[in-house]
Amino acid sequence: MEKRALIAMSGGVDSSVSAALMREKGYDCIGVMMKLFQNETVDIPKGHTCCSLDDAEDARRVAFRLEMPFYVFNFTDDFAGQVIDRFVAAYETGATPNPCIDCNRYMKFERLYQRARELECDTIVTGHYARVEYEEEKQRWLLKKSLNTAKDQSYVLYFLSQEQLSHTQFPLGEYESKEEVRTIAERYGFVNARKHDSQDICFVVNGDYGDFLEHYTGKSYPHGSFVDTQGHVLGEHKGIIRYTIGQRKGLGLALPAPLYVCRKNMKENTVILSPESGLYSRELIAGDFNWIAYEQPTEPVRVTAKTRYHAKEAPAQAEVLQTGQVRIVFDEPQRAVTVGQAVVLYDGELVVGGGTITGTEVQGRDAV
Numbered sequence: 598m599e600k601r602a603l604i605a606m607s608g609g610v611d612s613s614v615s616a617a618l619m620r621e622k623g624y625d626c627i628g629v630m631m632k633l634f635q636n637e638t639v640d641i642p643k644g645h646t647c648c649s650l651d652d653a654e655d656a657r658r659v660a661f662r663l664e665m666p667f668y669v670f671n672f673t674d675d676f677a678g679q680v681i682d683r684f685v686a687a688y689e690t691g692a693t694p695n696p697c698i699d700c701n702r703y704m705k706f707e708r709l710y711q712r713a714r715e716l717e718c719d720t721i722v723t724g725h726y727a728r729v730e731y732e733e734e735k736q737r738w739l740l741k742k743s744l745n746t747a748k749d750q751s752y753v754l755y756f757l758s759q760e761q762l763s764h765t766q767f768p769l770g771e772y773e774s775k776e777e778v779r780t781i782a783e784r785y786g787f788v789n790a791r792k793h794d795s796q797d798i799c800f801v802v803n804g805d806y807g808d809f810l811e812h813y814t815g816k817s818y819p820h821g822s823f824v825d826t827q828g829h830v831l832g833e834h835k836g837i838i839r840y841t842i843g844q845r846k847g848l849g850l851a852l853p854a855p856l857y858v859c860r861k862n863m864k865e866n867t868v869i870l871s872p873e874s875g876l877y878s879r880e881l882i883a884g885d886f887n888w889i890a891y892e893q894p895t896e897p898v899r900v901t902a903k904t905r906y907h908a909k910e911a912p913a914q915a916e917v918l919q920t921g922q923v924r925i926v927f928d929e930p931q932r933a934v935t936v937g938q939a940v941v942l943y944d945g946e947l948v949v950g951g952g953t954i955t956g957t958e959v960q961g962r963d964a965v
Contacts, residue, residue, distance in 0.1 A: 601625045602766070603713040604722045605705055606659070606667070608652030610782045610789050611724030611769055613659040617785050618768040619722055620663050627716060628660035628667040631704060633676040634800055655789045662785065672708055679703035681800060681813065688810055691863045692937025693841040695753075695906070696798055702756045710761060720764050727751040728770035729762050738762035740889050740948040743770040752906050755941045755951025756887050807839035821866035823850060826859070826875065834868045837861055843876055843933030857933075877930035878957040883923045883940050886952035890944060893917055900942040900949050902927070904934050910943055923952060 602624040604616040619626050630653055653669060660667035680699045687694035705723060713721045726743035727750050738759050743749040757765065772778055782790035801809045811817060818836030825831060832850045834840065840848075844858040848870075856870040881904070888894075894917060901910035902925055912928040925940060934957045941951035 599623065599625045600720070601627065601716070601718045602720050602722050603709070603716060603718040604628045604665075605709060605724075606630050606656040607724070607795070608655035608789065608792075609724065609795060610779060610787065610792055611726075611794075613656070613724075613787050613789055614778050614781045614785075615722050615724045615768045616659065616663055616665065617781060617787075619766070620665070624720075626663065626665040626722075627718065628656060628663075628665055629709070629712070630656050630667075630669045631676075631709060632669055632671045632673060633700075633704065634673050634681070655792070659787050659789065662787065670709070670712060672704060675708050676700070676704060679708075685810060685814060687937045688806065688838040691837070691861045693935045694937045695939055696800075698753050698756070698939055701753055706757060706761050706765070710764070713764075720766050722766045722768065724769055725750045725754060725767045726769050727754055727767045729765055729767060731763075735891070737889075737891070741770070742943075742946045742948070743767075744773045745769075745775065748775060751948050752903055752939065752941045752951075755889070755939060755948055757889065758887070759889075762889075807836055810838055811836075819866060821868070823848065823870055824867050825856070826869060826871050831856075831870060837863065837866055837868060840868050842935040873932075876933045878934050879930045880924065880926050880957065881934050881940060881954050882918075882956040883925065883952035884921075884955045886917075886921070886923045886950060888950040890947050890949045898949070900925075900944060902943070903941050904931055904954065905938055913942075915942055915949075922955070 600623070602619045604612065604619065604626050606612045606616065606628045607630065616626055616628055657667050680696050680703065683699050684694050684696045706721070710721055726745050726748040728741040728743060730739050730741060732739055740751055740754060740757060740762060742751050769778060779790055818838050820833050820835055821837060823831040823834050831852070840858050840861065842858055845855055854872065857873055857876055858868055859871040859875045860869040862869065897914050897916040900913055900915050902913045903910050911931055913925050915923055915925050917923055934954060936954050936956065938954050939951050940954050942949035
């Protein structure tokens with residue numbers, strides 16, 4: 598019986614080429630796009646985002662060219678609850694969220710994964726740059742970095758379970774350059790072969806999170822004080838949700854020397870500033886941890902770790918605490934480790950696992 602694959606399509610070149618490669622493998626493919634929000638709900642002009650009518654039309658044209666059916670699923674309610682509401686809650690409690698991870702976790706690999714099973718698909722396919730392999734010796738599914746290290750997206754996939762990995766394929770992970778992918782698209786005559794990659798968060802215009810939060814919630818976040826680490830008032834901030842750890846630009850202060858956001862005190866509505874030296878920490882605590890390369894270890898393990906998508910991996914030791922949380926101690930202090938972001942552990946090309954940063958001290962006290 599011919600195997601069936603559900604292709605998550607965005608209208609971009611990566612998911613389109615992924616569909617073509619699965620067709621070449623002999624899969625019966627179904628192309629789908631998720632409609633995630635109404636533009637007016639998040640105050641975005643029509644046609645402005647990655648889920649626009651133009652994107653849907655590009656995806657539909659690719660599906661037609663590959664002779665495969667194409668559907669648009671309305672997941673707006675799920676997206677509001679699982680992604681946007683989490684995004685809002687994180688900022689309102691002083692954290693800095695990564696909604697792209699939540700979208701992958703709760704939409705592509707949960708909601709869309711369920712739909713794939715309903716459609717009797719053997720596998721779900723996306724245009725992510727990563728690899729999935731099965732290791733007979735360990736009898737485990739492994740998540741590995743893409744061969745294209747510049748585009749590697751394994752960081753945003755750390756949450757995948759063994760069940761999900763066993764029914765997931767990332768065809769682009771085997772390609773060493775984006776140009777190879779575009780060349781395949783041109784060979785197929787895809788209209789999006791040279792289409793620009795999508796950038797930033799799809800539901801936030803121009804990266805202004807503060808304006809989005811005020812529009813979406815209908816709230817006006819009160820102004821408060823910028824203070825230094827000794828508590829001296831340096832000026833007035835425009836709402837604590839507008840600032841994140843490590844931020845220097847956009848503070849609106851005339852200072853004799855550069856200062857950065859190092860903490861936020863949500864109870865007192867103050868943003869604490871310090872010199873750059875005050876941004877560094879050696880330890881963090883992470884929760885909601887998912888182990889991929891092996892079962893939860895009983896002894897400390899040596900790894901490299903990333904605390905942001907574009908951060909460099911840094912040598913560290915990870916240890917599971919009695920609470921189930923994971924303490925990670927870096928060999929060297931890391932800059933601007935931020936509550937709400939993901940920390941992902943690696944062993945060479947293997948993703949060991951990952952979780953959400955809940956604090957930057959041994960005791961797990963939130964640094965907000």
